[in-house]
Amino acid sequence: GNLAPAFERALDDHLFVTSSISQSGNLASHSRCGIVVLDEASTNPVILRDALDALRNDGVVVTREKASFRTRSLPGVAIVSVIKTGSDTLVLLKKHDHRPTPKVIGVNNKLEWLTEVQEVVKNGEEALLLAQNEPLSGILGLINCLRREPGGAQLRCVFIMDQGTQLRSGFDDQLQLGLSINVLKNGVWGTYRHLLFEQGGTVVRQHILGELSKDRTSFQWVEGPLTAQDPVEPGTVAVQVHCAAVNFTPRGSSTRDRLSDLGNEFSGRDPKGRRVMGIVPNGALSTLVSADSLLLWELPDAWSFEEGASVPLAYAMALYGVVHLAKASRGERILIHSGASQIGHAAIHLARHYKCDIFTTADSKRERQLIKATFPEIPDSHIGGSRDGSFETVVLRHTLGRGVDIIIDAFPDHNTSPRCLTRKGRLIKLGKRDFPDGGGLFPCQGQTFGAFSNFNGMKAVLHTLVSNALVKGMIKPYSPPDENQAVIKMGEKPIAGFPRFWCDSQMTYVIVGGLGGFGLELVDWLALKGGRKFVLVSRTGAVKGYAAFRIKLWRSYGAVVRVATDKATCREGCESLLRNAATLGPIAGIFNLASIVTDHCFEDQTEGRFLTAFSVKARITHNLDVLSRELCPSLRHFVVFSSLVCGRGNIGQAPYGMANSIAERICEARKRDGLPGLAIQWGPIGEVGTEVGKQDRGEQVLGALQQGVTSCLSCLDQFLVQSAPIVSSTIISTKCKGMVEPVNIVTAIRDILGITSLKTINEHANMAELGMDSISLVQVKQVLEREMELYLTAQEVREFTFAQLKSLVPENGTPIQNLCSEDTTTRKERRVTV
Numbered sequence: 001g002n003l004a005p006a007f008e009r010a011l012d013d014h015l016f017v018t019s020s021i022s023q024s025g026n027l028a029s030h031s032r033c034g035i036v037v038l039d040e041a042s043t044n045p046v047i048l049r050d051a052l053d054a055l056r057n058d059g060v061v062v063t064r065e066k067a068s069f070r071t072r073s074l075p076g077v078a079i080v081s082v083i084k085t086g087s088d089t090l091v092l093l094k095k096h097d098h099r100p101t102p103k104v105i106g107v108n109n110k111l112e113w114l115t116e117v118q119e120v121v122k123n124g125e126e127a128l129l130l131a132q133n134e135p136l137s138g139i140l141g142l143i144n145c146l147r148r149e150p151g152g153a154q155l156r157c158v159f160i161m162d163q164g165t166q167l168r169s170g171f172d173d174q175l176q177l178g179l180s181i182n183v184l185k186n187g188v189w190g191t192y193r194h195l196l197f198e199q200g201g202t203v204v205r206q207h208i209l210g211e212l213s214k215d216r217t218s219f220q221w222v223e224g225p226l227t228a229q230d231p232v233e234p235g236t237v238a239v240q241v242h243c244a245a246v247n248f249t250p251r252g253s254s255t256r257d258r259l260s261d262l263g264n265e266f267s268g269r270d271p272k273g274r275r276v277m278g279i280v281p282n283g284a285l286s287t288l289v290s291a292d293s294l295l296l297w298e299l300p301d302a303w304s305f306e307e308g309a310s311v312p313l314a315y316a317m318a319l320y321g322v323v324h325l326a327k328a329s330r331g332e333r334i335l336i337h338s339g340a341s342q343i344g345h346a347a348i349h350l351a352r353h354y355k356c357d358i359f360t361t362a363d364s365k366r367e368r369q370l371i372k373a374t375f376p377e378i379p380d381s382h383i384g385g386s387r388d389g390s391f392e393t394v395v396l397r398h399t400l401g402r403g404v405d406i407i408i409d410a411f412p413d414h415n416t417s418p419r420c421l422t423r424k425g426r427l428i429k430l431g432k433r434d435f436p437d438g439g440g441l442f443p444c445q446g447q448t449f450g451a452f453s454n455f456n457g458m459k460a461v462l463h464t465l466v467s468n469a470l471v472k473g474m475i476k477p478y479s480p481p482d483e484n485q486a487v488i489k490m491g492e493k494p495i496a497g498f499p500r501f502w503c504d505s506q507m508t509y510v511i512v513g514g515l516g517g518f519g520l521e522l523v524d525w526l527a528l529k530g531g532r533k534f535v536l537v538s539r540t541g542a543v544k545g546y547a548a549f550r551i552k553l554w555r556s557y558g559a560v561v562r563v564a565t566d567k568a569t570c571r572e573g574c575e576s577l578l579r580n581a582a583t584l585g586p587i588a589g590i591f592n593l594a595s596i597v598t599d600h601c602f603e604d605q606t607e608g609r610f611l612t613a614f615s616v617k618a619r620i621t622h623n624l625d626v627l628s629r630e631l632c633p634s635l636r637h638f639v640v641f642s643s644l645v646c647g648r649g650n651i652g653q654a655p656y657g658m659a660n661s662i663a664e665r666i667c668e669a670r671k672r673d674g675l676p677g678l679a680i681q682w683g684p685i686g687e688v689g690t691e692v693g694k695q696d697r698g699e700q701v702l703g704a705l706q707q708g709v710t711s712c713l714s715c716l717d718q719f720l721v722q723s724a725p726i727v728s729s730t731i732i733s734t735k736c737k738g739m740v741e742p743v744n745i746v747t748a749i750r751d752i753l754g755i756t757s758l759k760t761i762n763e764h765a766n767m768a769e770l771g772m773d774s775i776s777l778v779q780v781k782q783v784l785e786r787e788m789e790l791y792l793t794a795q796e797v798r799e800f801t802f803a804q805l806k807s808l809v810p811e812n813g814t815p816i817q818n819l820c821s822e823d824t825t826t827r828k829e830r831r832v833t834v
Helices: 004-012 045-054 114-123 139-146 170-175 305-309 312-325 342-353 365-374 390-398 455-472 517-528 545-556 571-582 607-631 644-648 654-672 709-719 745-752 774-788 794-799 802-808 822-828
Strands: 018-022 033-039 055-066 077-084 088-095 103-106 127-132 155-160 181-185 188-190 208-212 219-223 236-251 255-259 265-269 275-279 288-292 296-298 333-336 357-361 404-409 421-429 448-451 485-489 508-512 533-537 560-564 587-592 637-643 678-682 726-729 829-833
Touching: 004 018, 004 033, 033 045, 045 055, 103 114, 114 127, 127 139, 139 155, 139 181, 139 644, 139 654, 155 170, 236 275, 236 305, 265 288, 265 305, 275 288, 275 305, 275 312, 296 455, 305 485, 312 342, 312 404, 312 421, 312 455, 333 342, 342 357, 357 390, 508 517, 508 571, 517 533, 517 545, 517 709, 533 571, 545 560, 560 571, 571 587, 571 607, 587 607, 607 637, 607 654, 637 644, 637 654, 644 654, 644 678, 644 726, 654 678, 654 726, 678 709, 709 726, 745 774, 745 802, 774 794
Parallel strands: 018 829, 033 055, 033 829, 103 127, 127 155, 155 181, 333 357, 333 404, 404 421, 421 448, 508 533, 508 587, 533 560, 587 637, 637 678, 678 726
Antiparallel strands: 055 088, 077 088, 181 188, 208 219, 236 255, 236 265, 236 288, 236 485, 265 275, 275 296
């Protein structure tokens, strides 16, 4: 098949590449291509030679060969990689790099090399950075950042990860491949790259529950936190669910639009094997529930599990309204809105028990037919419409203007019309939307009103009401099909669901940097996942404002929250932190969110700035790694928040990139040793952190858009249940065109330079004269390339003026044309010829 779409998708997922796909059989018409894709080039030296002529110096050829292809030498090229796909073999070829071996500079985490590398970068010289006999080297994050610096594109690196391995004869062959990053790991040469994350397969667990997508349009089964062996809280019972009723929230009175929750009613067996039915606040659509014993009733012998799952909530609400609040008595007149609904159906049955004169409403022909089929004794003349208000005429006509004694309304947005009530009538509001948080009262002079409210305070009353009604035979299962409910059988066969992360309420979670913006959101998410014991590590320990509010809130939920000031950058402080945290309970999770970013071009970086970045990220991670192996035998999660700066590189952040790279190597080492270890390369995060507001100023970071905290936590849920030691989450800006407003180029560059208004400057002064430093130079250069495809050298950017910029864009500041020359375009585009 055609490989062009696959290559286009792959390149589209790269932050720094804008792809231009050209499908042509005439290679002579192309030049300076990044990638050329061929079929069976190994057997056609002429085509291969033409392809090499069409490449630029760092370009590659991908040839699709037969499955039987055997690696052999090909003229003029080096074989970089061979991948078997089953039906084909993909071979990656690169021109031989005949350049002499560049200057080799040894790089370690002790920074003796810093001055020498700065000189090389400053002069734009070729050099090879070499790390060996240091498996936890941060060279990968360093080289990624350095290659983004002016003059750093000529740097390459070799990372010998195998302990005790020295350079040998195969090294020269590897350099001839011309790769920027060369890694020797487990005796095999390779490199690091980003692959698309795929959600793992499903698992079978004791607790599988239903989950809706964020937009509530799709459904899936996911792993839940419970097991039948878990100790239950006092007053609760673990029930193996056989059937669950999923209710739908209607808009108006009867239209099914979406799932309101994933079930409040269920039936199943308790630990003693008894058939039971019950109510939970949510999550009944599950294989296992922890049910309140006051909201659990034994299932009558004559009822099936399906019938039992459709009864509890509707009858609990109807009993509360008709019996407890309205105190219905024999012979009273009663108006029950939406008689075809579950609550309406239950209320009518109860009214029949009290020999009431019943009026009801229906808003469709189907509802009217359903009421007549179920309750034939209700005459047509006693059925009105709720939406059109005709029920008021029906009631007043047949009661000679006196009205009814009781109105039961299951839907809060109905027109209940208190005018239909007698002088001492009772209006009862029973809405699904009032469960469990309560509902409002609708005052009207001279009458009594009540509502289904304060669910927790009513449990004992509801238990008694339903129990008595079952004994008296007042409850009848809802038999007609209800378009607003589905009863789902859970016990027929094992259900598989996608893995999900859950906390253990008896174990402790340590969060370094827990009082920061993302840290507070993480703790809140862990609490929602069941965590109840937290140690938040902060350098100052000051808890004020929003942080104090959140901690108070978590404690009100029953969580134990400690704020620790132990200095985790030293071994003694880190040991004290872990030992004190373990007094709350065994430590299940360690999260290191701490970081310090020092933005300076590499030529201005100092050893002190590197050490500052190392101390917060690398040293804390190292101490936590070493000591947790001894002090945390029950540890399940060891998580370090890394950065896309490490995986992709960024100007001015070499210390930060290197520090995160060290932390990533620690997580890899832990995985190799059979211990938990996970590093997450986050892109720019919105709402919290240092990147807030940058996107509004046109400062996209690393070619990526800001990712919301909710999105980050959703990704974290999946990352914590997979096996890779390093993962990444990024929203690529090119994927989101049309989702954001066009960037005003003039305003964006003005803000980068810190200029409040162009009226205060000379627009003909160049950028250097306006105070541009090395960091803002690169930021301006990136904006011009990204938004205008205008490619300038560093010196040209310094000499650029706002007057020139304004002449290239319309008054609104949005670019209107591609101004780059043919020669500079190829620096940005990756052209693919198939």
